[in-house]
Amino acid sequence: MQKTIILSQSQKQILVDHAKKCAPAESCALLFGKEESGTFTTHQVYLTKNIENSPVNFVISNEELLLGYQEAEKNGLEVIGIFHSHPHSEAIPSSTDKKFMTINPVVWIIYSNIHDKLNAFVLESEITSVSIRLL
Numbered sequence: 001m002q003k004t005i006i007l008s009q010s011q012k013q014i015l016v017d018h019a020k021k022c023a024p025a026e027s028c029a030l031l032f033g034k035e036e037s038g039t040f041t042t043h044q045v046y047l048t049k050n051i052e053n054s055p056v057n058f059v060i061s062n063e064e065l066l067l068g069y070q071e072a073e074k075n076g077l078e079v080i081g082i083f084h085s086h087p088h089s090e091a092i093p094s095s096t097d098k099k100f101m102t103i104n105p106v107v108w109i110i111y112s113n114i115h116d117k118l119n120a121f122v123l124e125s126e127i128t129s130v131s132i133r134l135l
């Protein structure tokens with residue numbers, strides 16, 4: 001069964017605004033929430049800094065990741081997703097993304113600035129698309 005991630009319109013807008021503000025570099029964020037039977041509900045968007053400041057890659061510092069995980073735990077939530085943007089390409093995982101998806105097996109949400117499109121993926125035995133439901 002296909003997995004689903006639920007985002008509110010305002011959460012989506014926060015991510016899209018962040019992506020536009022960080023362009024031409026990639027932007028990134030963590031999503032906190034809960035998972036039940038393959039449905040991930042986003043409760044909090046945690047914007048992060050791309051320390052690489054690169055148009056084709058993103059790196060979240062270990063310090064910020066640690067703070068993010070602590071914040072999620074404090075609020076009784078899990079890190080359910082990683083968001084990043086592709087300023088110049090489609091909203092599909094790059095080969096680098098695929099490598100990091102094996103290390104971080106959460107939902108990966110990618111926003112394409114050029115197509116104004118948001119897609120979500122999860123790595124199961126292969127990269128599988130996750131449907132995004134906007135509330």
Ligand SMILES: [Zn+2]
Pocket residue numbers: 084085086092093094097110
């Ligand atoms: Zn990417």
